[in-house]
Amino acid sequence: METNNKGFTMVELVIVLAILGILSAIVIPSYQGYVRRSACEDAKGAVTGVANLLERYRAQNNTYVGFAIPASINQQSATLGVNPLTASTFTVTATGTGTLNGMGTLTISSTGVRGGTAPLGNMWASCSGI
Structure with missing residues (x-):
C-alpha cells in the first residue's frame, strides 16, 4: 500500500517558526535602532x-x-522652533517627534553653542547611542 504524502509535517513547521522567531528577535530591534x-x-x-x-x-x-522657518524644511523627526529671536541672537530648537518622541531636544545658538536636553542633547557628536 503506497501513501502519497504531500505537504509539511508539524515538526517542520515548528522548526521554521522557531527560526523566524529567533531572526525577528535580532532584526527588529536592530532596524528600530537604525531608524532612531x-x-x-x-x-x-x-x-x-x-x-x-x-x-x-x-x-x-x-x-x-x-x-x-521656510515651509520647504519639512521635518518628520522633529519640530523646529526659533526662540528667543532678537536682533542679534537666536536659539534654534528641535523637539523630537515620531521615533524621537520624548527623547529631548537639540539646540544651537547664534554663537554656535550646541546643546539640548538628554538624550538627544548629548548626540551632537554621534547619534549611535540613541
Whole structure:
C-alpha cells in the first residue's frame, strides 16, 4: 500500500517558526535602532540648516527679527522652533517627534553653542547611542 504524502509535517513547521522567531528577535530591534539614529541625524541637519538660513538672513537684513522657518524644511523627526529671536541672537530648537518622541531636544545658538536636553542633547557628536 503506497501513501502519497504531500505537504509539511508539524515538526517542520515548528522548526521554521522557531527560526523566524529567533531572526525577528535580532532584526527588529536592530532596524528600530537604525531608524532612531537616522532620525537623530536628520534633526541635527535640520537644526544646523536653519541656523545657516538665519545667518544668511542676518547678512541680508542686519537683523534676525522677521525670520520665519521656510515651509520647504519639512521635518518628520522633529519640530523646529526659533526662540528667543532678537536682533542679534537666536536659539534654534528641535523637539523630537515620531521615533524621537520624548527623547529631548537639540539646540544651537547664534554663537554656535550646541546643546539640548538628554538624550538627544548629548548626540551632537554621534547619534549611535540613541
